[in-house]
Amino acid sequence: MTTLYGYFRSSAAYRVRIALNLKGLDYDQAPVNLVKGEQRGDANLARNAQGLVPVLETSEGTQLTQSLAICEYLDEIYPEPPLLPADAEGRARVRALAQLVACEIHPLNNLKVLKYLVGELGVGDEAKLGWYRHWIAEGFQALEAKLTAEAGSGKFCHGDSPGLADICLVPQVFNAERFECDLSPYPRIRGIAANCRALPAFAKAAPEAQPDAG
Amino acid sequence: MTTLYGYFRSSAAYRVRIALNLKGLDYDQAPVNLVKGEQRGDANLARNAQGLVPVLETSEGTQLTQSLAICEYLDEIYPEPPLLPADAEGRARVRALAQLVACEIHPLNNLKVLKYLVGELGVGDEAKLGWYRHWIAEGFQALEAKLTAEAGSGKFCHGDSPGLADICLVPQVFNAERFECDLSPYPRIRGIAANCRALPAFAKAAPEAQPDAG
Secondary structure: OOEEEEOOOOHHHHHHHHHHHHOOOOOEEEEOOOOOOHHHOHHHHHHOOOOOOOEEEOOOOOEEEOHHHHHHHHHHHOOOOOOOOOOHHHHHHHHHHHHHHHHHHHHHHOHHHHHHHHHOOOOOHHHHHHHHHHHHHHHHHHHHHHHHHOOOOOOOOOOOOOOHHHHHHHHHHHHHHHOOOOOOOOHHHHHHHHHHHOOHHHHOOOHHHOOOOO | OOEEEEOOOOHHHHHHHHHHHHOOOOOEEEEOOOOOOHHHOHHHHHHOOOOOOOEEEOOOOOEEEOHHHHHHHHHHHOOOOOOOOOOHHHHHHHHHHHHHHHHHHHHHHOHHHHHHHHHOOOOOHHHHHHHHHHHHHHHHHHHHHHHHHOOOOOOOOOOOOOOHHHHHHHHHHHHHHHOOOOOOOOHHHHHHHHHHHOOHHHHOOOHHHOOOOO
């Protein structure tokens, strides 16, 4: 059986849950409580020296890390339905949209980064919230511009079926809503997120639907 | 002709230069001066709404963004020599190592982030340097542990030929050296970086070898 070590509110685990659901795969969930610091416990460090979630353990016992690498692995082993388009330029576009979220927005708003801001740099609550919202606004402005200008966009980030970029977009929208970011300037992002959330694969992956949600 | 819009000291552009060189491809370089703010000028924004480098313009005029997406594109269009191993688990491992650098270390030490720390949060020079070194140390500890423990490691991050993980590792080592981080705890990382730098594809891609180096 495939096991996902994750946390209901982790964006990266949320991405992998969507990918598993889109592929129609069964999996066990093993929660790692990030608020209690379980990610830095020996059991999780043995799975991932980075002390992060998610880790996907395959039925053969291989432990995979990094959410985008896991999603691409799933796409290679279970090709249907595809998470990437068939043409190289389309794949480059979808990967770039996914990485806009995963390499430019999300890393700056990680729990460990917010803790460093407060603990090491003495940043107050208001400035911390400002930091959080700043990187979402900067990234979403660029993402909205790309989704609006580029011909590849459709009902989803690329065409009319969900893929790797949507898998990154929806958890980032969830975070933005949680921190009450103003999403009114991003109608295209909101529209795509709504189309995604209407699908069972995305709805079942939502943080509030997880066994460890509290 | 393929054109790379980049900057000699940009890690992300450095990655793409290594990939182009490993594939033996000819390309023009069009420098975008990040210190002068040219990345936010109209010409660069038209290429990339994110206002970042690199952008790779193919001979057909398609403009590609995000360094890892560009490297995977090059690997698909020009399969030899491969940047990823042939097996899905190996590919997942190499992508995870690459993303450890590209999603966990590098985004936190970007120029725009350092500017925000100083300008918006009033962080001083010493604390800024502490931030920079903290994220490299945290990431390199995990990377060193993985490279040491995992059977896939060899002369390079994965086996005995250079690939996507090495393409990310070497520019990150360059940054660490530039900011005088202590690399003595990471013998495996230093050894792999030395093996890479001995190859012409990496040496030709080094910041100091670029036309806009100043």
